[in-house]
Amino acid sequence: MDSESRQTSNPEGYSSSAPPAAGVSVVIPARDAEATIIPTLDSIFAQDYAGPIEVIVADGSKTPKMAELIRQAHPWVKIIPNPAKTLVPGANAAFREATGDFMVRCDAHVVLPPSYIRQALETLERTGAANVGGRQLAVGATLFERAVAMAMTTPLGVGDSRHRLGGKEGASDTAFLGVFSRQTLEETGGYDSRLIRNEDYELNYRLRQRGKTVWFNPELVVQYRPRSTLPALAWQYFNYGRSKSRMALKHPRATRLRHLAAPGLVLGLAGGAALAVVAGFWWPLLAMLVAYALSLIGGAAVVGWRRRDAAAFCLPLILLTMHLTWGAGFFLPDRLSPPPPRDSGYF
Secondary structure, rough: OOOOOOOOOOOOOOOOEEEOOOOOEEEEEEEEOOHHHHHHHHOOOOOOOOEEEEEEEEEOOOOOOOHHHHHHHOOEEEEEEEOOHHHHHHHHHHHHHHEEEEEEEEOOOOEOOHHHHHHHHHHHHHOOOOOOEEEEEEEOOOOOHHHHHHHHHHHHHHHHHHHHOOOEEOOOOEEEEEEEEEHHHHHHHOOOOOOOOHHHHHHHHHHHHHHEEEEEEEEEEEEEEOOHHHHHHHHHHHHHHHHHHHHHHHHHHHHHHHHHHHHHHHHHHHHHHHHHHHHHOOHHHHHHHHHHHHHHHHHHHHHHHHHHOHHHHHHHHHHHHHHHHHHHHHOOOHOOOOOOOOOOOOO
């Protein structure tokens, strides 16, 4: 690794030509994330962690624009190619390049609080956990993004997910992002590269099966920038459904009731439509549609009243998109998958 790419976030006292091995490695799989990656990197290099930090970006972009932007803003970041152009192989490739004793998984559309790395490492030591993560706090800039953020922070959108809604500190089935020791990742083999998404939940399940602990610390609140267009959101949740289906086949016991809500909705609507066409019984389908529409509208009204945000008017459409694409992805095999939208922005 060249000296420029090994520069740390606190280089005082270190020779720029021969910096020490990084105590912490932050890995970021990213693709065409020009709009979000610089604030992410800024937040990493603003950490109050006392030790050296190494940052590795696995770049799966279609153009060199993101890499050029990174080199201009933070030339000490190491950028490695990600020929697979998908998240999980990119994360694993970055982990393999990392030299730190501890690995911090990061995404290209989040902003870490200044104390994130220090608090996460302190929590690892205090609890003896194999993985520590926190809460994903969706924060949108545009009206559409604010609506998506609302959907991602309400039970109607994410069920009882603690790493989305918050909750008490303690052992958990999963947590957002993740901070591990190098030894933990080497023992488990990293993420399952066959997954498109849901790789964190799958890895955490394998850790728990080995008798390890995954720890949720609600003080580790990470700001997350939601998708900015409806096609990008639909593609994201379609892939969530596909990966959850693979996860259910690989680890059936890891499936929770909330994971089956969207597939159940799609199955029910499809069954109602088939009954209407074949037997002429339209009332079951109409009843389901009316009940579902009322739940979306009612939920949006409650959220809008509580948060005093006009973006709640978009919430029924956002929730509908999330539910149906997630549920459809659960049933559709890879060969039927459409190509990603051009404006997906990141994985």
